[in-house]
Every structure is written in structure tokens, then in C-alpha cells.
Amino acid sequence: MVAEAEVSHTIPFQRVQAFVGLAERRGWDLEALLGAAGIPASLLGEHRARLTGGQVTALLGALSRATGDELLGLGLAPVPPGTLRMLLSAIMFGTNDLSTAVRRLNQFENAVPGVPRLRLSIDGDAAVVDVDITDKVDPLDFAVEALLATLHRTLGWLIGRRIELVEVWLPHEDRRHMRDYDVIFDAPVVFAAPNPALVFPADTVSTKLLRRPDELEQFWRHAPAILLARSHYGTSTSDAVRRILDEVDYGIRLGADEVAARLAMSPQTMRRRLRMENTSLSDIRDALLRDVSIASLVQGEETMAALSRRLGFSEPSAFTRAFSRWTGQPPRAYRVKDTPKLL
Structure with missing residues (x-):
């Protein structure tokens, strides 16, 4: 989403398996959906299978159009495709810094009730942005992770640089066997947390927004593959x-x-x-x-x-x-x- 996904990095099929399960439960032609995204159906069921960023972009885009829900069931109500881009564009007008951008998002909750509410709090040297999904009975674990990755990349894009995370909070059980959390977040992950959240240095929230609304189309074009791919080369x-x-x-x-x-x-x-x-x-x-x-x-x-x-x-x-x-x-x-x- 920030730029083209690195050609040399692929994404575990398990990261989109939950979304594929959504298509199966609704009785759609799964093989046709996979084929249209350039994904051989033979990869289903193989836990070591990998996908390119382009394949993930095509598949999740197809599922979004098929469901009529840009958040693929993670929101409190369906979010029509294209809504998030319009929402982000509206937030950018008249917003000076990251803190204001996060708070302004919540002003649109009545207009777009399906988008989860964000809460920004400061605890000493740390800023915490958590996502309220308490009304979701059984949120998809990988969807929660994709949402946090989306939030992280989007906030970083708005200020023109990658946000160094201190921690990532996930409300579900330990999934360290996936072995790619360092790739996605490049930060320690806390499992079984009360809410999904991003934790980063508090002074980041005062960073000025550098992006313009006319840059949004290029940013959005490569979603969601960049969101699930590596965030950056880290320091390990x-x-x-x-x-x-x-x-x-x-x-x-x-x-x-x-x-x-x-x-x-x-x-x-x-x-x-x-x-x-x-x-x-x-x-x-x-x-x-x-x-x-x-x-x-x-x-x-x-x-x-x-x-x-x-x-x-x-x-x-x-x-x-x-x-x-x-x-x-x-x-x-x-x-x-x-x-x-x-x-």
C-alpha cells in the first residue's frame, strides 16, 4: 500500500485461509474465486503454501466485492467497497497531525457505523491506539491482524514514515507458530490482550500529516497485499x-x-x-x-x-x-x- 510489495516476499496462505472459509460458508464457487485471483486450488489445505502480494490483492478484492463488505465481516456492519478510501480522504482535509486524524475518524461513526471505533490514549512514553471490536461475537483472528496491519501502514503513510511499534496487542490465543509476526509488525506481540491495539512512542501522535488527498489513489492501489507483507526491514x-x-x-x-x-x-x-x-x-x-x-x-x-x-x-x-x-x-x-x- 505504501509502495509495491517486495517481489521476494510472499505471504502464508494461512493468512487468507479464514477469508477463504468465509466464501465456503456462503456457498460461493471457491475454485472460480481462486482462479480469478491466479491461485491454484491445489494449494488449499497445504499449510506451507505461500501467495504473492498480487494474488492476495486480487483474492481479497474479489471477496470484498462478493460480500459487499470492505472489512469482510470484521466491522459492526457491512462496509461497502470504496467507503474506507472516501473516509480517509475526508479525514485528511483540515487535519494537521496524527492525533487529530485518529480522533476525527470517530466523528464519522454515525455515517459509517460498520467501521470499528478507535481509542487513542497516552500512558507515559507510550501511545496506545486500540480497536473496539467488543460487539463482534467471533471475529476472525487473521482479520483482526490484517486490520491492525492496515491501521499501522495507513498511519505511517499519513505522516510519511514508518511508525516504529513498541508492542502489538492481539486478543486471541498465541499463534507464534505462524513465525511471520516479525515480518508484519517488526515488534513484540502480546497475545490474549483485552483489545487489539498498536503501541508506539507517544511523541509520534504530534507528527504532522504530510500526505495530500490526491496521493490517496496510488496509496490504495496496492492494498491489501502491502498490509499483509513485511512492514520494513527491521534491526534484528x-x-x-x-x-x-x-x-x-x-x-x-x-x-x-x-x-x-x-x-x-x-x-x-x-x-x-x-x-x-x-x-x-x-x-x-x-x-x-x-x-x-x-x-x-x-x-x-x-x-x-x-x-x-x-x-x-x-x-x-x-x-x-x-x-x-x-x-x-x-x-x-x-x-x-x-x-x-x-x-
Whole structure:
């Protein structure tokens, strides 16, 4: 939403599985919806499956139009598609800083009753923006996370810079097994919280808005993929390692000594820090190669042989084995052929 999603980063299918379940419960033609978004139906049920940002944008856009609800059931009432963009445009007129923008949003609650109410409070050095979903009987967990990601990216876009989060509060059970909260929020996550909320430095709320309403179309065009993709490269060792690998041929020719040298630390220190972050150099490299592979396969313009060579595999069969290990599916499962495209 801020810019194009990074080509090399993909999104776990589980992040949209709850929305897919919404379509199933309503008896829609799920295979047609997936096909129109360029998503092979064979990925359903595979917990390791991944999607590109473009696929997520197309799928959630289709579901939004099909339901007539931009919040896909998370709001207190259906929110017609296009409403949030108009609401954001209205908020931007005559609003000077972030604090005023958040408070002004609530002034529209009678006009748009489906949009959850935001509460802004200051607690010492921290500002807390929490989302009131108390009237929702059974909110979708992933929808709550998507809503917070949307809020985080939108507030950051309004002030022209990424907002560094102190904590993220989620009202549901621990889902750290998803292993991508650092990618989405780059901040500690508190589960079983009273309300979903973003916590960030208090002085951020006085930051002036830099964006103009005429910039909104470009901002909105890439939603919601950017909202579910990584927020930014953070400051952890694993973030730094992935950045290095991403910049140097996906790291296929870099050994641990070379990566550590670029980080100005010893290989032993790098390995220890990565272990503390529950990852390793090989895990990070595999995730990067997986994401680059999926982006290429979905785009469909590169042959399997060319992709294998580009990623440093001796032959396509070696690449196929590695890809199946990463995703639980062979590469051909990600090839999209003759599927209708959404307008």
C-alpha cells in the first residue's frame, strides 16, 4: 500500500485461509474465486503454501466485492467497497497531525457505523491506539491482524514514515507458530490482550500529516497485499542477514564467513544471534529462495531450467526437490495457466 510489495516476499496462505472459509460458508464457487485471483486450488489445505502480494490483492478484492463488505465481516456492519478510501480522504482535509486524524475518524461513526471505533490514549512514553471490536461475537483472528496491519501502514503513510511499534496487542490465543509476526509488525506481540491495539512512542501522535488527498489513489492501489507483507526491514540480525542475501544473488555464493564479515561480527556471534531469533543462515536463505521462486512461477515468464540456474541449482530436478521441501508442493502447483483475471 505504501509502495509495491517486495517481489521476494510472499505471504502464508494461512493468512487468507479464514477469508477463504468465509466464501465456503456462503456457498460461493471457491475454485472460480481462486482462479480469478491466479491461485491454484491445489494449494488449499497445504499449510506451507505461500501467495504473492498480487494474488492476495486480487483474492481479497474479489471477496470484498462478493460480500459487499470492505472489512469482510470484521466491522459492526457491512462496509461497502470504496467507503474506507472516501473516509480517509475526508479525514485528511483540515487535519494537521496524527492525533487529530485518529480522533476525527470517530466523528464519522454515525455515517459509517460498520467501521470499528478507535481509542487513542497516552500512558507515559507510550501511545496506545486500540480497536473496539467488543460487539463482534467471533471475529476472525487473521482479520483482526490484517486490520491492525492496515491501521499501522495507513498511519505511517499519513505522516510519511514508518511508525516504529513498541508492542502489538492481539486478543486471541498465541499463534507464534505462524513465525511471520516479525515480518508484519517488526515488534513484540502480546497475545490474549483485552483489545487489539498498536503501541508506539507517544511523541509520534504530534507528527504532522504530510500526505495530500490526491496521493490517496496510488496509496490504495496496492492494498491489501502491502498490509499483509513485511512492514520494513527491521534491526534484528535475521533482518540484516536477509537484506545481505537479497542484495547479493540471493546469497547462493555467500558463505557464513562472508555474511558475518558484512555484518562486522564473527561467524560464531552471527550464528548465536540467529539461534536466539530461532533461525539460521540456511533457514533465511531457503525462505528467500522460496519467495523468489514463487514470484517467478506465478508470473510464468521464466522456464523451470532458467529459474533453477538463476537460483544456483545444478539441474531442475534438484530445484524441484528443494521447492517441494519448502512449500509441500511441486513447482508446477504454482504455475497459473489460462485463469481469468480480475478487473
